[in-house]
Amino acid sequence: MTTKFYDRLSNDLTQLLENPFDCNVTIEVGEEPASQIFEAHSYILQSRSPYFKKKFNESPFNENHELKMPDISTKVFNVIINYIYGGTISLEKLENSIVFDLLIASHELDLDELVEHLQNHLVTNNSSWLRLNFAHVYQTSFQKNFEIIQKFCNNIIVKHPETVLESENFNFLPEDVLISIIRLDNLQLEEDKIWDYVIQWGMAKNPNLPANLDEWTSDNFLTLKTTLKNCLPHIRYFNISGELTLKKLYPYQQLFEPKLWLDILTRFLTPNEPISSPILPPRNILNVTLPTRTRTTPIPSNIITDERALEISSWIDRKETPYTENNPYEFKLLVRGSKDGFDVKTILKFCDKVSNTVIVLKVKGTGEIIGGYNPLEIYNNMYGQWYSSENSFAFSLKTKNQENSIVSRVTNFNYAIYYNSSDSYFQFGRILCLRGNLKTGKGSICSTEYYEKQIRSNTSVFSVEEFEVFKVSPKK
Known part of the structure; x- marks a missing residue:
């Protein structure tokens, strides 16, 4: 022994x-x-x-x-x-x-x-975190061949394909990841909808293509055909009804090789005639009704998605495991810069005496999305004053150019929030200082004082393309 x-x-x-x-x-x-x-x-x-x-x-x-x-x-x-x-x-x-x-x-x-x-x-x-960051997780697991996480992701995709196909990152998926999805035999999605997503992905790769299909030239179709050449063979055309073939495939007939297009038409016009194109088997669509996510009213925002709103709600509730669906909070839009004006005084005026607010800002030139949560009442006071809070935080959200979101909580409670309508100031400590006209001014800046950590690596002044302020309330 x-x-x-x-x-x-x-x-x-x-x-x-x-x-x-x-x-x-x-x-x-x-x-x-x-x-x-x-x-x-x-x-x-x-x-x-x-x-x-x-x-x-x-x-x-x-x-x-x-x-x-x-x-x-x-x-x-x-x-x-x-x-x-x-x-x-x-x-x-x-x-x-x-x-x-x-x-x-x-x-x-x-x-x-x-x-x-x-x-x-x-x-x-941590399955909830994997779901919240699904597109990034799936793409990485595919590239690195993480078999256990791949299996987890594929099980979600086949039952709820919208998890990826309707995500904000779908158009940025690499080609091999998209192909791995549309090849799944048990993908629970009608074939014509798979076609729609593939076309959407190809169009996103070629943003200069005309929006109106009637304006397309042969060169435009050739461009899209070249982009989708490795995806098109995995569409199961012969499982699309004749009506949907006419409605969805016919406008893009120039994407098909002549022989394949002839076989598609033959299958529906003279179904007994032999065809030589390969026929992929139908997908294994389950007869039982799969549980679906609860559909809620989308957040009224031009800056953040429902997915990002879930993330902010998780921070409000200090959840270690973030929400992935069924947001417990309602986000009611109070102010939008492009509609109401970009001066900080506008925020203080429209939100006077309102508590539990979230502000989100899209930084001009970088695409960064930053913001903060303020549990206190906002005061449209003429003279500057600091207000104490233990639960306020600032954040920057995951975007195409930022791999992970950052949340930074207040550490010096006495200097959590600052209002000054006379000088047009609204600050989360010194980590997020909003001053003057947010679009044309040069006074807004992010530092680190009074909060845990930086939310921007660039500490220079910034202006914004857009901002929005929401009242956050528990759903009834």
Whole structure:
């Protein structure tokens, strides 16, 4: 019988990491100037990670035995290096986005055991977060071949394809991800609607195509056909009714090869005639009615989606697991810059004596969406005054150019919110300072004082394309 003293071994190796002795490798992690140096032992790294073994064998160390890993954050690498030395990992205090970054880094370092564990952890304990960030999660899991998360995502897609196809990120999906979806045999969606989504995706890739199909030239159709050449073979044309073929396929007949188009027409005009084009089997549509998401009135916003409103509601309720559907709050529009004017005085006037408000702003030139939640009553007072709050926060939302949302809560409660209608000021501490005319002025800025962390990496002044203020109330 063999006795294994793994706990003692893990502890001793962890001590070796914490008190470096005879290290022959330094690893610079993260991007300067916030990078951090980790000292390590090449023989431990090589024995635990195929990535490091390959790295050390491919090229000899330079004189200083240095490695640079700018794409991995220091927080993520600290978890990884402790796992490599001690074989232990603690995820309880990590944000879900960090756990997902940890999964990606573990994959890059060929830490198969950790990759499997992290996938199971996310699927079992954080499925709501995966759903909220579904498009990004699915795309990454497909690219990295995260099989456990892929299976989780595919199960959602086949039952609720709108999760991806109606998301704000659908038009930005890579081609291979879109193909992986439309190839699913049990995708619970009519074939003509799949066709509509594919056309939508192709049009988004070619924004210069005329909006009116009657104005299209042969070159326009050729452009779209070239974009969709790898997607079109996966549409099951012979499972679309004759009526819908006439309505939806006929206007785009120039996308089809002549032989395929002739076979499509033959199938409906003379169904007994043989055709030579391949016929894909019909999708396995279930006869039972699948549970659907509760349909609610869309948020009346030109800036944020329902998905982002769910995220803000989660922050209001301090939820560790974010809402993914059935928002408990109603967002009632109070002010919109393009309708009511862009001066801060307008906000203070329209929202006087109103509490529990959310302001969202779209930054001009960058597409950033920033804002804040204010639980206090807004006062249209002439003289500047600070007001105390424990629950206010500022945020920047996930967009095409920002991978993850950021929420920053107030830390100095006495300097949470500031109003001054005389000077046209409205501030969340100093993390979000709105001043004067938000569209034409040059006074608004984001800093960090009185709140946890920055919501913008750019601390210079900004102006906005649009802003909106909402009254947030619990739904009855």
